[in-house]
Amino acid sequence: MTQPMTCATPCRSPATKQMLKQILTSAVFAGVAAGVLAALLQLWLVVPLIMEAELYESGARVHFATDGSTQSDRGAPSVWEEPLRHIYTIGFSAVTFSAYAFLLVAGFALARRFGHEVTVRGGAVWGLCGAIVVALAPAVGMPPELPGAIGAEVGPRQLWYLLCVLCTIAGLGAIAFGNSGIVALIGAVIIAVPHLIGAPHLDTYFGVAPAELASEFVARVLGVAAISWVLLGLFAAMFWTQQEDL
Amino acid sequence: MKKDATVIAQTQSKAASNADLFGIAGAVLLGLTLLFAAGFAQANVLHDTAHDMRHAMSFPCH
Numbered sequence: 001m002t003q004p005m006t007c008a009t010p011c012r013s014p015a016t017k018q019m020l021k022q023i024l025t026s027a028v029f030a031g032v033a034a035g036v037l038a039a040l041l042q043l044w045l046v047v048p049l050i051m052e053a054e055l056y057e058s059g060a061r062v063h064f065a066t067d068g069s070t071q072s073d074r075g076a077p078s079v080w081e082e083p084l085r086h087i088y089t090i091g092f093s094a095v096t097f098s099a100y101a102f103l104l105v106a107g108f109a110l111a112r113r114f115g116h117e118v119t120v121r122g123g124a125v126w127g128l129c130g131a132i133v134v135a136l137a138p139a140v141g142m143p144p145e146l147p148g149a150i151g152a153e154v155g156p157r158q159l160w161y162l163l164c165v166l167c168t169i170a171g172l173g174a175i176a177f178g179n180s181g182i183v184a185l186i187g188a189v190i191i192a193v194p195h196l197i198g199a200p201h202l203d204t205y206f207g208v209a210p211a212e213l214a215s216e217f218v219a220r221v222l223g224v225a226a227i228s229w230v231l232l233g234l235f236a237a238m239f240w241t242q243q244e245d246l
Numbered sequence: 247m248k249k250d251a252t253v254i255a256q257t258q259s260k261a262a263s264n265a266d267l268f269g270i271a272g273a274v275l276l277g278l279t280l281l282f283a284a285g286f287a288q289a290n291v292l293h294d295t296a297h298d299m300r301h302a303m304s305f306p307c308h
Binding site: 016019020023027039042046047050085086088089091092093095096098099100101102103105106109110113134135138139142143144145146147151154157158161221222224225 | 266268269270272273274276277278279280281283284285286288295296297298299301302303304305306307308
């Protein structure tokens with residue numbers, strides 16, 4: 001009778017420690033690795049378009065000039081011109097993906113509580129869902145904007161973005177873990193709610209950059225988000241399952 | 247004695263599950279704090295240095 005009693009106190013502490021260590025190491029390693037890779041992809045595909053759009057924002061280039069011409073030169077400034085700026089981008093990308101990683105790994109732990117063990121392959125699907133949550137679903141109502149784009153007030157847009165993220169998490173969760181068609185259907189309706197409400201928009205178009213540049217930017221942002229998030233999901237699940245075996 | 251062991255095992259698993267919840271809540275809180283600082287805070291320094299990342303990751307920026 002005394003034997004189990006002696007186990008009661010010490011057993012609790014290592015379990016807690018192990019759990020916290022598993023969350024911390026998975027999130028930090030996966031977040032920093034995916035964040036740096038995401039930033040490199042962005043520096044290659046997305047940042048040049050941001051820098052090109054800034055030429056239109058500042059007026060250095062003009063589309064639809066007063067002479068009636070709709071043409072303007074194509075081509076982005078070199079990313080090597082402002083190294084410090086891009087170091088900030090890499091740093092903030094690592095921070096943002098670490099933040100995503102903490103939320104993702106919290107999701108892993110929550111799923112485990114309900115009996116759904118996370119596998120490495122499963123991690124890629126978790127990652128893809130992350131890209132849908134923070135990039136694809138909000139983009140349907142409020143496409144990623146180039147610098148110089150004039151939109152509604154930033155406060156309401158941030159609120160709508162958060163509402164969309166929360167609804168998409170709830171909806172995808174219901175579809176992934178719900179045990180019936182009805183629950184999945186309710187999940188789909190929840191995902192649609194922010195889009196039925198509608199994102200805040202102005203009544204007029206203000207864009208100064210060419211439409212081609214804006215559409216290229218949106219497509220690349222979503223593509224890079226998908227790749228980066230799949231990497232994040234894979235890395236996080238790899239570290240998570242490795243710690244599980246210890 | 248078997249009954250005692252069961253009770254203790256249940257208490258332990260309850261303690262472990264509370265520890266789980268503590269860890270999950272901590273991770274969510276930390277994640278949200280980092281995310282707010284990097285993606286949403288409007289302070290000028292943060293906005294300027296995180297500018298390209300915010301545009302590139304589809305946060306509403308300005």
